[in-house]
Amino acid sequence: MLQLTNLTKTYPTPQGPLHVLDGVDLQLAPGESLALMGESGSGKSTLLHLAAGLDTPDRGDVIFEGQSIASLSEPRRAELRRQRLGLVFQQFHLVPSLSVADNLTLQARLAGREDTDWAQYLLARLGLAGLNDRYPEQLSGGQQQRLAIGRALAAKPRLLLADEPTGNLDEAAADQVLDLLRELIEESRCALLMVTHSARVATPLDRCLHLQRGRLAEADP
Amino acid sequence: MKRSTLLLLLATVILAGLGKAFWPQDTSPQAGYAGLGEQASGFAQAGPGHALAFPEDHGPHPGFRIEWWYLTANLESADGRPFGVQWTLFRQALAPETGNNDEASDSPWQDRQLWMAHAALSTPQGHRFAEKFARGMALPAGQGQAGVMAAPFSAWIDDWSLAAVSADAGLDQLTVRAEADDFAYRLALTAQGPLVRHGEDGFSQKSADGQGSMYYSQPFYQVEGTLRLGDEPIVVSGRAWLDREWSSQLLGATQRGWDWFSLHLAGGAKLMAFRLRGGGSEEGDYLSGSWITPQGQVTALGEGSLRLTPVKTDDVASRELPTTWRVEAPDHGLDVTVSAVHPEQWMGTSFPYWEGMVTLQGSHVGEGYLEMTGY
């Protein structure tokens, strides 16, 4: 469903061009979960941004469900994100002025398919039931990230892109969040592409790839 | 100092806008020409049997709604150029006298009479005219801005006047003067014959249903005087005709206007003739006139003894005006073509009309004045 071909991205720096991604090829099947590991600066976040259509590659293509993302206009890419992708960030990026319930359904409402039952279920599964009317600042870090995952899944995406979702959490909270994430992905038959630097986080996923200096290498799961 | 400047400023401001305010657009059509067909209840009515008395009747009749002193003169300069002069003072009562003054006021401005005057000078090719307005004033005789005194006769508005040269001259010896921006005249009039009473001993019927006016004339004036045309003084002489008429309802409700002739015929006879359009029998025109012998004897003319027929029209002031007529009085052997000396003798005054000198051809030659209103 997601196919990255010869993906190349270069940033100009005062020290000359920096090849962040250098001909990356990658395939992801529906429902599959994939961990993308790598050091800081290995280009894994850039890859995720390209896959989400937040950025465009210099060369190569991102094909999502048969459609080339790179060739889409900005509004079409936005529509794709709204309708078919879910994004989870290290910094949560909840909307501070919206309540928990409103944050959870934000993307679903933007996508025009709010499903109250599904949202209620997610809130319960994420351990956020009863916190509907709170605001993000009143939640703990783990709660906030669970809410961010819920926001992504509430819109029933086909693919979830997660960027270090546990990076800001302690170990116990991280494990809890990851378990939930895996369970919910399976339940909603959603594919997952997760960027992480932690092997402990990557291990439970179907597949694991390593990104090193802009190139991809198969890694042990 | 500053205050007075302000007052001046302000008042100036206001005044300039008022002309219009006072003469607002009229939405309802006036009855007849210049409102002369309006109902006249409360005013005295002209009728047969009103014996005229002079000099009293030379003066104003405030109980009647309208009145005029109307002088026309056919003149000629020493080099033979024809000129025409008109001098008219109109009086109109705004409301009937009620006897008890509803607002006991000794203000000189408290008066019901309005005065209006027209002066015109017709030249061989052109025509100049001016008009003046004044309100009546409750002042001792002779002191107002405009007015008329019976004896010694004097009619005036501002510096325009028609006045007897002496206290016992009646209307026999008059001086008329008017001055406007682009013309002026001063003429001496000497009557060569008696006053002439029209209609039924001075009652001149104006429509088939009986209303009319008191009407007499002095058609026998010999004129000497000077015209000023621009800066050019012109010595002239000729003949003049004075009409005196008062009424409270001159026109019938359905009458639209009139055509009026005052003609000096070669040989000394005069003809006064008019046609009131509408208001005759079967809503036809109403015809009337006077045949005046050189001695001043009057024969009334009417339907059957007088015919006035438009022959040719001209386009004057965006109107179609009959400037050539056939005038017939078969009993007196008169069959003449009366033609305007030229058509441009339009009076573009508040109540506009055509008034100008005419010449006669046919059974008689002569000259005179034609007035046409309501076109």
Next chain:
Amino acid sequence: MRPGTASPGVLRTTWLTLFSHYRRHPGQLAMLLLGLWVASALWSGVQAINASARDSYARAETLFSASLDSVTRRDNQPLSLVTYLSLRRAGEPVSPLVEGDLTLSDGTSLRVIGIDPLTLPGESGLARQQSDAASLRDWILPPHRARIAPENADAARADSRLPPLEADPSLPPGTLVTDIGVAQRLLGVETLSRLVVAPEQSLALPPTLVRQSAAALASPGQLTDSFHLNLTAMGLLALIVGLFIVHAALGLALEQRLGMLRTLRALGVPGHTLIIAMALELLLIGLLGAVLGIVSGVVLARLLLPDVAASLDALYDTDVASHLSLPWYYWLGGLAVTLGGLFSAGFGMLWRAARLDILALGKAQAWRARLHRQLRLQAGAGTVLLGVALWLGWRLDHQPNPQELALGFAMVAALLLGASLWLPPLLAGSLGLLSRRLRSHPRLQWALADLQLQLPRLQLPMMALLLALSANLGVGSMVGGFRLTFLDWLDQRLLADMYVRPPEAQYTDVAAWLEGQDEVQALLEARHAEAPRLDAEGQTTGRTLALFGITPAPIMRQSWPLLDTATGHEAAWQALDAGDGAFINEQLAHRDGLAPGDPLHLRSPQGPVMLTVAAIYPDYGNPRGEAVLSASHLTEKFAATPGSLGVVLRPGSRDVAGLQAALRERFGLGGDAVVDQGAVKRTATEIFERTFAITQALNALTLAVAGLALLTTLLAQAGARRAQLAPLWALGVSRRQLIGLQLGQLVSAATGTAVLAIPLGIGLAWALVAVINVAAFGWRLPLHIFPSQIAMTIVLAIFVAALATLLPAWRLWRVPPRQLLQEFAAI
């Protein structure tokens, strides 16, 4: 749904999400609305005053188009009916007029004008053909009719003395026009005030009468333009200060929502949808603010209008309705200016939102680098603007030209804006300098460093404060200086202890009697006349010059102020005495570019007269140009009628009241015919104070707005501040000390602002007295600097800053320690 197009649902959700920010931070919304409200209210208030006054002038001017000349008696006494009638009978086309003031039963004063419609010049006879005989009849016959300005119709209807009324919107306010007979009855007179005649008509008048041309009087709109321009500039200043609040509020709202914007973009909201949603938000807030502002502007204008009307009356002799009458475009204009101001302030926000870098999600803000870049930019722009101001100032000082007033305002605008742009860099620089020197005082050093951190948000309210303070100082100096100069000038001009204006018939007798009194030292005769101006070739210029005759007695020579002479004071007075020299007022010199030594060509009844400008004198408060001759020459050459007599008493004999009483009794002189110097001065001073009442009111309001800007900014960032203060508290600084530090921060920032406001205010004062006043009124004032006002500026700044800190400090004081702890928990 077309692919790629966001549905209305997306827009709605986006908008609601954006707006949820204000639900959580109602203070920011309040600040935004407050900014819009005050900006729009002050601006609309001033505009309402202007629009209302212009409406009054327009009503006057539309009627002006066919203005009439005036005929009065030389001795200013009323005319008799006989005089009028004799003129008419002589063929002169004059029309009588009666005018006077009538007090209605409710106390309103109406100017009653009585006319005779039949002789009134104006419309041609042809127009009268269309007349409605009935309306003329109604006018002339009882119960008559009167036309009245609509404003006064209700009050007038209650008065039973008046005839049936017709409201006439074309009449200037406070005016009633009726038939001349009615006016005479209402005013209780039998005489005529004056006669009028169409300007193109020539008249032959007896020597007792004099004709005054309408063309000699400028229209009120022209005269008062400069006054209204001043008001507009004041309104504009208030608008800008208000928009600073708006700008600050929008900047804050954007900064706090940047994360939200990026999140929304990541969640698939297209960029343009985001912009549309934000623009819609602006529009909604703008409409709300505009409506609030315009409504309060009208209320404000209602409060100020009576003063303005009084000022205009005193300054220019113009009548302005003392209640508002607003045309449709006023409302639309107010809305447009508010929205325009909002969008100009919001443009930056929309621009930044449109160029939002989604990938910057989560990246720390390099605020210091950005601040420095911004400060450099501001300093650059400020330098350019100050350069422009300097150049304009130089240009205006050296070469006067017709667009001076506009250029003068442009200079002031450039000066103020340039200086306010320089404020943040200057503050930042001095903070950096100071904090390096305060290493040994950690708390102070922290306070300074922290103030630097707050600078991006504080800079706008500080700029607003700078503008308000310098305007306050500048206008205050101008008014104060003007007051000094004006009072001084009054003392110099009002030499006589008492002024007598006898009727013409009694003039010689009164003068002789006064000469004979022991206590009278000198009689100063003053006369007025008018003369047409001629050009050098002796051709008519169409302009008329007011001439003023004075008696060049020794006391006059010592005291009468002169600004400039050709060859010294003594020579100037000699020239005046000899009759070949004239003094001209500063207004005339300025408008016509006349200097001492230049010729002045006039037409006198005896033919052309050439005078030499011997001196220029100050003539404050006079809207017109004027020339002074000696009274005897004015009488001789220009047939000036007797005017007033100034009576100078011998030193030591100060019994003014006694002499007044004697004069009144002996000559039967009434009310205004004898006035003492004190009364004249009182009136003049009162007029002066009134004139500047409005200016000072607007000034105070602007300062209040700047204070509000500061307060709202502090309130809006109170939450963020708490997060910054919490660590300090944790480090052991007590809340009392924290509050003290905050107060100190603000007060020192405000003091710095005030220090910059002082030179700026003085510059503004200079611009006002040397450029704006010259262009607007034609007189230049000396620049006065008042140390007390400078001190006041600093006190005001500190007071405003302290006042603005008070509420946030009180709130910090009330915060329980537990809540400060939470600042850590949230991180």
